[in-house]
Amino acid sequence: MAAVNTHAESSSAIDKPRRKSMNGRVAAALVLLPPALVLFTLFVIYPLAGSGIYAFYDWNGYGTPTDFVGLQNFERMMGHAVFQQAVMNSLKVIAVSLLVQLPLALVLALMIYRRTPENTIFRLVFFLPYILAEIAAGLIWSFIMDGNFGVVADITRALGIDPYFITSDRSWAFTAVLVVIVWKYFGFHMMIYIAALQGVPKDMIEAARIEGASRLGVVRYVQIPMIKPAIVVSVFFSVIGALQVFDVVIPLTNGGPANSSHTIVTYLYTFGLARLKIGYGSAIGVVLFITAVLVAVFYQRLFMRKPA
């Protein structure tokens, strides 16, 4: 409705040259929009709608889905202890990302944001884990944490204690996953903060210094408020990324032991795809999608609005 109104108002006020440029824009939209729209429909809307439909069927992926089961897939999911654990784990990833990873990234960024040769080296080193493919990172850490051959094995041997297998310990396996996630992604957020910190005008910091602000005071009252937009974006990435964690978990624990270290996505993969319960997997996908959309919409509304 609002769009129509604007149009009506503006059309009355349009003079000839502007009308011409409007026509040009409409023509451009008519020419340029369809390819994008077709691709978007084909690769985003169509599969989304597809899984939205499959979610209500019991379907093993063969033939066309015929066994309509209503909400049964959703009911089973909610009642499945492994799914509840997976949701808990995904929440843990969000919590650890926000409470450990981002503060760590911020502290490191504050330490090395200035352009000096040493800082460049540190930046590179801290950013390296992010460059590494997730699967490779997961594999590397599974070797490190291996109680027979890994670094952990060397430590237990040096201390003369029994070998310890963190990834087969139900109470600690997911903690191992969390460690790897923090290690893998803090560099990314650090880079966002560094870029933002470099944009903070030097004279503001100097002015604060002259006014007698301490180092911490500068951070607290000048730098952090100045890079707030960057923090808002990085929290957003962090939360959405946490909902999607998958490739680190598979090589590290494969969701085990006893399905205790699944995230929502590895749960979807294991119980939906690998077991050929495509309908069930779609239902999980729908729930995950809706959650992600809700998070995105509310977050944007609450934090990412331009200051009026």
Place this chain on the structure above:
Amino acid sequence: MKAILGAAALCAFAAVAAHAETSVKLLRPESNSPGLKQFYADVIAEYEAAHPDVDVEIEFFASEAYKTKLPTMLQSDARPDLIYSWAGLTLADQVKAGLVQDISGSLDKEYLDSFTPGARAAFSNGDAVYGLPMEARLVVFFANQELTDKAGLDLAAIKTWDDFLAAVGKLKGAGITPLVSGGKDKWPLHFYYSYLALREGGPQGIRAAMDDDGDGFNSAAFVGAGERFKQLVDLDPFQPGVLSTAADQGNTMFAEGKGAFMLMGDWAYTQTIGVEQGNLLDGSLKILPFPALGASGGDDAATLGGVNGFAVTTGAPPEALDFLKFLVNAEHQREGARRALFVPVIAGTGDAIEVPFTQEINAMLEASPSHQIFLDQFLGASVGGTINDISADLVSGDVTPTEAAERIQEAWEFR
């Protein structure tokens, strides 16, 4: 001018002719065995030499990826012509969806009758034939005699489950890790549970559960299997960190003498321990059938393993089946047997096996009164996955035998 046109037409024709060859696409899960890949390459080269107009392509996928990609690929334009299959419910599902063809009309009776009855049955349903078996697989206890001797065990005397438990106890006492298993992948642990279910209830017990007879998977056979398995687990028989050891890693650990027994399929010999690695345990490697339980209604002689082969998909050109018959003819069955890649399924070709280990596996298969296909394949992906899960959970102590059976039944109802 005419000449040029003619030449152009000829060129066009030649181009068409060059593309007129039929292609047959073969899909197989990735194997760690270079020998097996070479075998396929050799057979394909031989076939293509005899049929210059047919182009046979083979594509390998990682095992898990193969299973998850197959439904999509079967329903796409890129549908492969021949797909590797472990038979069981997964094949039945593919048949039900009309993605696999009945090839009985194109096979002569003599050829069909040349297969061992069990192998043929795995790919048939009544008169319909949905594929050809190619290799038989058997799960046995691999034993490292050097280690069992150290503990003073007499391998030949281990006949019953109680004997076996006692042997595990003795090994523990001697400071030797009794069992090695790749528990991270779960399916190596499901061999214990499946074998015990077979010993408790026999193949008929599994059939009855599938037919929802009586208590289904909550039957005494399955609960009993869990209880027996728990007896073993309570002895803490596995290597430390068994649940974070991958299957291949487990095989390697056994080959390196890190444990006395390993319950595993015969392929581990070809791939990890024996042929391709230069016989790591030469001389001290022994095979033991899974011990007997003496349970009433059970089957102490039945074997667990696989009958693997290829199914022909709907719409595949006739050349696909022709190639498959060539791949699974007596000559190639012998060749695969001679290279110790698999136990052949055409009766009488087992005499080509030269490696003592594979000879022994072949003899056990021939003596087997009934050969049960791996439960994680036989019951389809979903229920099979649950059996793998509960097998690992019984080892970690996260479920009781009763809960384990309930979870299988639940998965069966929801499959």
